[in-house]
Amino acid sequence: MTDKIGFIGLGIMGRPMALNLINAGYGLVVHARRKESMEPLVAAGATACTSPAAVARQASMLFTMVSDTPDVEQVILGDDMASNAVIAGLQPGALVVDMSTISASATRIIAERVRSAGAEMLDAPVSGGDVGAIAGTLSIMVGGSASAFERARPLLEVMGKNIVHVGDCGAGQVCKACNQVLISQTIAAVGEALLLAEASGVDAAKVREALLGGFANSRALEIHGQRMLDQQYQPGFKSVLFQKDLRLVLEAAHELGLALPGAAQAAQLVNALVGQDNGELDSAAMFLSQRRLNGL
Numbered sequence: 001m002t003d004k005i006g007f008i009g010l011g012i013m014g015r016p017m018a019l020n021l022i023n024a025g026y027g028l029v030v031h032a033r034r035k036e037s038m039e040p041l042v043a044a045g046a047t048a049c050t051s052p053a054a055v056a057r058q059a060s061m062l063f064t065m066v067s068d069t070p071d072v073e074q075v076i077l078g079d080d081m082a083s084n085a086v087i088a089g090l091q092p093g094a095l096v097v098d099m100s101t102i103s104a105s106a107t108r109i110i111a112e113r114v115r116s117a118g119a120e121m122l123d124a125p126v127s128g129g130d131v132g133a134i135a136g137t138l139s140i141m142v143g144g145s146a147s148a149f150e151r152a153r154p155l156l157e158v159m160g161k162n163i164v165h166v167g168d169c170g171a172g173q174v175c176k177a178c179n180q181v182l183i184s185q186t187i188a189a190v191g192e193a194l195l196l197a198e199a200s201g202v203d204a205a206k207v208r209e210a211l212l213g214g215f216a217n218s219r220a221l222e223i224h225g226q227r228m229l230d231q232q233y234q235p236g237f238k239s240v241l242f243q244k245d246l247r248l249v250l251e252a253a254h255e256l257g258l259a260l261p262g263a264a265q266a267a268q269l270v271n272a273l274v275g276q277d278n279g280e281l282d283s284a285a286m287f288l289s290q291r292r293l294n295g296l
């Protein structure tokens with residue numbers, strides 16, 4: 001493999017995804033704001049860079065896995081002409097693959113700027129959590145050209161299992177927003193079911209166990225249900241990022257003039273959770289909001 005691969009954003013998700021690429025034999029150049037975020041990657045053989053632009057100068061394909069829309073804008077576009085952003089160092093014909101969960105409409109604008117700089121961009125947000133990132137079994141939903149998708153596919157296959165080219169630029173982010181519409185309401189439904197069991201004096205753990213075998217089974221019942229029973233809210237998927245995702249869903253609905261009352265209701269529970277300083281807890285902590293609502 002001659003080409004170097006860049007990776008920017010080495011948090012709960014980015015770190016294991018980048019490690020999987022190294023373990024598959026790819027040469028990585030990495031950047032994170034904090035030195036300690038880069039250390040496990042450097043120990044595994046990656047080269048550390050001082051800026052996103054430095055990564056772009058060395059890599060013909062680069063991945064970003066940061067937090068929110070303004071972070072992707074900052075990393076890829078920067079905020080001034082003398083920027084340290086990706087766009088200042090892009091090789092001609094390079095491919096930028098943003099795997100963060102951000103706004104679909106902003107993605108289309110960023111991709112246009114990348115195209116103007118002589119490179120191409122894919123949006124490739126993921127589902128499957130830290131567990132999927134570590135195991136290399138993420139679901140990856142991709143927007144962009146078919147040729148760019150084919151170019152990135154071998155690397156995406158290292159990080160994920162269910163990889164779908166959903167459509168043009170932004171389609172991956174739209175798909176991820178649809179994912180969060182489902183996830184948020186499923187987690188809320190799991191919390192309500194466990195509350196009903198508890199309030200009725202029935203063992204909620206037994207209820208979960210029974211429901212896992214039937215039509216109500218879901219990954220949320222399996223994983224988040226267990227976290228709720230154990231009151232184990234170490235992330236995982238931070239509630240502050242969950243709140244951001246639901247904001248993206250509701251902003252898209254607003255732009256489209258679309259009513260999504262179920263997602264809006266779930267968003268209120270997450271708002272209350274983050275508002276009470278619990279943003280660093282896992283998304284399963286939505287159960288805390290539901291408990292408080294019921295005086296528990």
Ligand code: NAP
Pocket residue numbers: 009010011012013014032033034037065066067068070071072074075099100101102126127128129130236237238241245
């Ligand atoms: P995280 O642990 O908070 O990591 C985010 C990383 O992005 C950190 O390394 C952070 O750097 C870096 N970063 C943020 N803003 C930046 C900026 N402006 N410039 C440079 N670096 C920046 O979050 P995560 O859980 O890995 O999530 C990353 C993305 O994946 C998010 O969009 C999230 O919604 C999505 N996602 C997460 C999960 C999950 O289960 N965790 C599942 C699916 C999708 P520092 O370390 O220096 O702060």
